[in-house]
Amino acid sequence: MAARGDSLAMTAAASALELPDLAAIREAAARIGPHIHRTPVMTCAAIDAETGASLFFKCEHLQRVGAFKARGACNAVFSLDAATAERGVVTHSSGNHGAALAYAARRRGIPAWVVMPDNAPAVKQANVRRFGATIRLCAPTVEARESACDDVARESGATLIHPFDDPRVIAGQGTAALELIDAIEGLDAIIAPCGGGGLLSGTSIAATSLSQRIDVYGAEPVNADDAARSFAKGSVQPLAPTTTIADGLRTTLSPRTLAALRANVDAISTCSEAAIVRAMRMMFERMKQVVEPSGAVPLACLIERSLDVRGKRVGVIISGGNLDIDRLPWQVQ
Amino acid sequence: MAARGDSLAMTAAASALELPDLAAIREAAARIGPHIHRTPVMTCAAIDAETGASLFFKCEHLQRVGAFKARGACNAVFSLDAATAERGVVTHSSGNHGAALAYAARRRGIPAWVVMPDNAPAVKQANVRRFGATIRLCAPTVEARESACDDVARESGATLIHPFDDPRVIAGQGTAALELIDAIEGLDAIIAPCGGGGLLSGTSIAATSLSQRIDVYGAEPVNADDAARSFAKGSVQPLAPTTTIADGLRTTLSPRTLAALRANVDAISTCSEAAIVRAMRMMFERMKQVVEPSGAVPLACLIERSLDVRGKRVGVIISGGNLDIDRLPWQVQ
Numbered sequence: 001m002a003a004r005g006d007s008l009a010m011t012a013a014a015s016a017l018e019l020p021d022l023a024a025i026r027e028a029a030a031r032i033g034p035h036i037h038r039t040p041v042m043t044c045a046a047i048d049a050e051t052g053a054s055l056f057f058k059c060e061h062l063q064r065v066g067a068f069k070a071r072g073a074c075n076a077v078f079s080l081d082a083a084t085a086e087r088g089v090v091t092h093s094s095g096n097h098g099a100a101l102a103y104a105a106r107r108r109g110i111p112a113w114v115v116m117p118d119n120a121p122a123v124k125q126a127n128v129r130r131f132g133a134t135i136r137l138c139a140p141t142v143e144a145r146e147s148a149c150d151d152v153a154r155e156s157g158a159t160l161i162h163p164f165d166d167p168r169v170i171a172g173q174g175t176a177a178l179e180l181i182d183a184i185e186g187l188d189a190i191i192a193p194c195g196g197g198g199l200l201s202g203t204s205i206a207a208t209s210l211s212q213r214i215d216v217y218g219a220e221p222v223n224a225d226d227a228a229r230s231f232a233k234g235s236v237q238p239l240a241p242t243t244t245i246a247d248g249l250r251t252t253l254s255p256r257t258l259a260a261l262r263a264n265v266d267a268i269s270t271c272s273e274a275a276i277v278r279a280m281r282m283m284f285e286r287m288k289q290v291v292e293p294s295g296a297v298p299l300a301c302l303i304e305r306s307l308d309v310r311g312k313r314v315g316v317i318i319s320g321g322n323l324d325i326d327r328l329p330w331q332v333q
Numbered sequence: 334m335a336a337r338g339d340s341l342a343m344t345a346a347a348s349a350l351e352l353p354d355l356a357a358i359r360e361a362a363a364r365i366g367p368h369i370h371r372t373p374v375m376t377c378a379a380i381d382a383e384t385g386a387s388l389f390f391k392c393e394h395l396q397r398v399g400a401f402k403a404r405g406a407c408n409a410v411f412s413l414d415a416a417t418a419e420r421g422v423v424t425h426s427s428g429n430h431g432a433a434l435a436y437a438a439r440r441r442g443i444p445a446w447v448v449m450p451d452n453a454p455a456v457k458q459a460n461v462r463r464f465g466a467t468i469r470l471c472a473p474t475v476e477a478r479e480s481a482c483d484d485v486a487r488e489s490g491a492t493l494i495h496p497f498d499d500p501r502v503i504a505g506q507g508t509a510a511l512e513l514i515d516a517i518e519g520l521d522a523i524i525a526p527c528g529g530g531g532l533l534s535g536t537s538i539a540a541t542s543l544s545q546r547i548d549v550y551g552a553e554p555v556n557a558d559d560a561a562r563s564f565a566k567g568s569v570q571p572l573a574p575t576t577t578i579a580d581g582l583r584t585t586l587s588p589r590t591l592a593a594l595r596a597n598v599d600a601i602s603t604c605s606e607a608a609i610v611r612a613m614r615m616m617f618e619r620m621k622q623v624v625e626p627s628g629a630v631p632l633a634c635l636i637e638r639s640l641d642v643r644g645k646r647v648g649v650i651i652s653g654g655n656l657d658i659d660r661l662p663w664q665v666q
Contacts, residue, residue, distance in 0.1 A: 040373060042395075061621045062375075281658065288394045288623040288654035321621035325614065330659065 017256040020171035022209035025202065028171040029178055032074040035107045039063050039176070041183050041315075046286040051302045052310035056187070058180040061291055061321025065127075068176050068199055068319050069100035069163075075172030076161045077104035085110050087157035092145045094120045095248055096320055097163040102133030113158060115148040123324060164198030165254040174202025180315045181207065187214050188312040191298040193319050194218035194227045194268060195249040197257030203317065204264035215266045217307055219298040221245075222270040226252045231261055231268045245329050246276055248294030248320065269307045275300035277329045283318075292323040350589040353504035355542035358535065361504040362511055365407040368440050372396050372509070374516050374648075379619040384635045385643035389520070391513045394624055394654025398460075401509050401532055401652050402433035402496075408505030409494045410437035418443050420490035425478045427453045428581055429653055430496040435466030446491060448481040456657060497531030498587040507535025513648045514540065520547050521645040524631040526652050527551035527560045527601060528582040530590030536650065537597035548599045550640055552631040554578075555603040559585045564594055564601045578662050579609055581627030581652065602640040604633035610662045612636055616651075625656040 020028070039059045048054055060068035077089060088111035091101045098114040105112035112133040116125060117140035125135055138148040152158055162169065176199070177190060190207050194200040197218075204216040220227050221244035229237040230253050239252045253261070261268070271279075276293050279300040283291045295318045301307050302314070353361070372392045381387055393401035410422060421444035424434050431447040438445035445466040449458060450473035458468055471481040485491055495502065509532070510523060523540050527533040530551075537549040553560050554577035562570040563586050572585045586594070594601070604612075612632040616624045628651045634640050635647070 066621065284623050284658050288399065290617050290621040290623060325617050325661070326663065328658070328661075331664070 017259050018167045019201065019256065019260050020167045020174065020205060022206065024167070024171040025174040025178055025206050028071070028075040028168070029175040031078050032071055032172060032175065035074045035078070035104065036064055036070050037062060038179055041180060042287060042289070044287045047282055047299070050282070053302065054313045055299075055302070056180065056184045056313070056315045057287070058176055058315060058317045059289070060176055061289065061295055061318050065096065065099045065103050066320055066322040067096035067100065068173055068317070069096040070103055071175050072164075072166075072169035072172035072198060072202075073097065073100035073104040073161065074107065076166060076168040077101070077108050077110070079168045080159060084159055087159070088112060089161050090115070090149055090152040090156070090158040091161045091163060092116070092149050093163055094124055096322060098124070098133070099127040099131065101161055102128050102131035105133065106131045111156070111158070113152045113156070115145055115152065117145070121324075127322070164196035164201075164251075165256050170198050170202045170205070170257070170260070172202070173199045174206040176317055177203040177206040177315070178210075180317070181210050181214070184313070184315060186313055187315050189215040189217060189309055190315040190317070191217040191219055191269070191301065191307065192317040193246070193249055193294050193297045194220045195294065196251040197227060197253040197261055199317065199319060200265065201257045201260035205260060208264045216264060217301075218261065218265055218268040219301040220249050220268065220270055221276060221297060222272055224249050225270050227261070228268040228270055230258050231265070234262065244276075245273060246293040246297050248292065249297065267307070269301040271297060271300035271304050271306055275304040279303055281330060289318070290321045290323070290325070291318055292320045293329060295319045295321060350592050351500045352534065352589065352593050353500045353507065353538060355539065357500070357504040358507040358511055358539050361404070361408040361501070362508040364411050365404055365505060365508065368407045368411070368437070369397055369403050370395060371512055374513060375620060375622070377620045380615055380632070383615070386635065387646045388632075388635070389513065389517045389646070389648045390620070391509055391648060391650045392622070393509055394622065394628055394651050396653075398429065398432045398436050399653055399655040400429035400433065401506055401650070402429040403436055404508050405497075405499075405502035405505035405531060405535075406430065406433035406437040406494065407440065409499060409501040410434070410441050410443070412501045413492060417492055420492070421445060422494050423448070423482055423485040423489070423491040424494045424496060425449070425482050426496055427457055429655060431457070431466070432460040432464065434494055435461050435464035438466065439464045444489070444491070446485045446489070448478055448485065450478070454657075460655070497529035497534075497584075498589055503531050503535045503538070503590070503593070505535070506532045507539040509650055510536040510539040510648070511543075513650070514543050514547070517646070517648060519646055520648050522548040522550060522642055523648040523650070524550040524552055524602070524634065524640065525650040526579070526582055526627050526630045527553045528627065529584040530560060530586040530594055532650065532652060533598065534590045534593035538593060541597045549597060550634075551594065551598055551601040552634040553582050553601065553603055554609060554630060555605055557582050558603050560594070561601040561603055563591050564598065567595065577609075578606060579626040579630050581625065582630065600640070602634040604630060604637050604639055608633035608637040614663060622651070623654045623656070623658070624651055625653045626662060628652040628654060
């Protein structure tokens with residue numbers, strides 16, 4: 001675990017890799033304002049009692065397309081100049097980023113292509129088609145995915161909008177923390193889930209720029225703890241095939257997001273699969289909120305006390321609420 | 334179906350039966366303010382598109398104890414004079430009112446007894462015990478329930494707080510509509526579920542007192558359509574043994590609540606069981622809200638178009654969110 005800002009080398013690397021600063025996040029907030037929800041912040045006395053902390057849940061499951069991804073996608077799409085935008089955008093995603101990019105493109109009135117593995121569930125494909133994007137199916141490998149994206153870009157001139165390895169996307173994701181810090185006074189910490197690191201990068205840049213007193217934590221399943229290992233080691237570590245139910249977090253960092261985390265994050269916390277299910281149940285039963293497994297991972301870390309925040313005021317980013325309600329995890333053990 | 338206010342006889346009966354007026358509902362709002370949540374109002378573009386209306390959901394599933402019942406129970410309990418309150422309160426309920434009364438009593442620091450049928454699910458008993466009330470089990474019949482309540486009252490001097498047939502309870506329930514109308518300008522209609530009629534009575538009194546332009550509708554399952562039949566006939570009609578999943582609505586009106594409805598409600602709408610399940614799914618999947626079957630009944634009436642509100646601005650009261658998430662209705666056909 002690296003203490004925040006302890007590595008001048010990493011900070012230098014971060015600027016070489018281009019990361020947004022607070023100004024860029026503020027610009028993103030202004031740019032995407034008309035296209036996204038300023039989501040509410042919820043509290044829950046029962047969960048506070050359970051964790052011994054005062055938790056402030058930033059409800060990105062109530063965001064457009066049901067996930068924070070709408071923020072980054074909108075910022076990227078609305079950052080494009082007119083001539084570039086006209087040719088459309090393309091990405092690869094089997095999840096929320098694909099739907100978010102489709103949504104953003106429709107808001108701007110430009111075409112979007114989403115490359116998905118041919119084994120992607122019908123419900124996820126429908127989620128992308130709902131916003132009028134074109135789906136390009138490919139074999140479920142990294143190579144097939146990248147070559148399909150390249151093909152689309154070459155054929156159409158569309159701009160690739162990466163799910164997280166893009167400063168415009170990171171700046172957009174950082175706007176959730178901006179709103180949270182603006183809404184809730186005196187936060188001691190913010191915790192966000194970490195997959196590819198786009199949300200956590202944006203969150204940590206916003207939080208540390210606005211206040212040196214706010215600790216920033218990442219949260220991931222112990223079954224997909226590549227971010228914790230990468231963070232400790234200082235280089236992107238591979239993720240072995242994994243079985244976590246938090247499907248949104250089965251992604252490794254990029255050198256860019258790792259640099260942001262090393263510069264701005266205090267710790268990456270992990271949790272068990274059982275804790276994820278328990279946190280989801282709590283959010284369904286006590287908060288009455290439908291939260292996807294990835295969105296429950298920060299609370300899972302808190303109830304498992306892999307982070308001790310007792311007595312603190314903690315912002316918790318609920319990343320999304322898209323899941324198959326016919327197969328809830330407590331029913332498919 | 335009786336047009337609102339068409340029956341002077343019923344209005345006279347209503348005053349004989351004592352119903353709260355707008356002033357009483359405002360007093361209730363002031364009295365219970367410190368003990369309840371001012372719940373948010375949510376909108377959902379996807380559900381608006383489905384129904385062709387602009388819907389404003391009053392989120393009583395986010396209320397204390399997970400249901401609007403906290404309002405009426407708090408108003409009743411905090412209306413008692415000190416000497417009466419000290420001897421405690423008693424009610425019969427296998428659902429949300431029992432938990433709400435337990436909550437209200439604990440807030441006031443007085444004892445509460447809740448009479449429940451001995452076949453009440455453990456989870457519902459736990460919900461009452463959580464707030465420190467004493468449970469008195471009885472046989473699952475009306476006679477056993479009433480005699481158990483009488484026994485408690487005689488032994489302890491506790492005051493009976495009826496789930497709906499009480500002007501203080503009705504006034505408390507009416508505060509949800511007060512908040513809704515205050516929050517959302519230009520409502521054309523409000524729709525609320527109807528079981529015993531406490532919520533609908535309070536809602537309709539508040540709405541018609543504040544604005545003659547707001548139509549007020551009740552909603553109930555066609556499988557438990559006693560309120561629609563009672564409303565049409567002008568006398569309380571019995572409810573045959575019923576199979577609706579909306580367990581909170583398996584209750585007949587009282588002469589008091591019927592009088593309030595006849596004076597203030599425009600129509601009682603009904604819906605199928607399939608529509609209730611479809612509405613619940615929509616609220617889970619699109620709004621990301623955990624809503625109990627009774628709470629989904631108004632939306633079920635709208636998506637089944639048994640009420641036509643296309644083009645209108647409609648307040649929809651979500652009554653509660655307490656349900657067994659291990660057995661969601663789309664999984665136990």
